[in-house]
Amino acid sequence: MGFYGKVLIVEDKRWRSKKEIEKALEGYKEIRLFWTDKEHAMAVLSKISDIAICILDACTGKNKMQSTVALAEKILKVFHGKIKIIVMSCTAPTRVPLMVAGCHYECSKGNLAQTLIEVLELDQPVIGWQMKY
Helix, strand or coil: CCCCCCEEHHHHHCCHHHHHHHCCCCCCCCCEEEEEEEHHHHHHHHHHCEEEEEEEEEECCCCCCCCCCCHHHHHHHHHCCCCCCEEEEHHHHHHHHHHHCCCCCEECHHHHHHHHHHHHHCCCCCCCCCCCC
């Protein structure tokens, strides 16, 4: 088994993934989820100690037109080596700039729970679950 820990999900204020990801991970007591929006991400990362993974929605804002590349670069610079970043988006091309910027993993929103379980090297894969997007 790998490490366990705190996971910060950075998404628009409407947190569309919240119910789905909490349901998919309800059996994984070793994962603690925290939520914030892009504007408050750095403050939350600084305040909550030992966040192991930050999950970034690749695009935010009205009509999903604002990339989170600048935020990813800032997280990587400030927390160099301490926090792994998973980029999520239903549109694969929007994940590419974040991976080029140095993010560690990528996935669609529908595969977020499974990707998180794999990154944390947890047992018991999620079976029969898919986000509805």
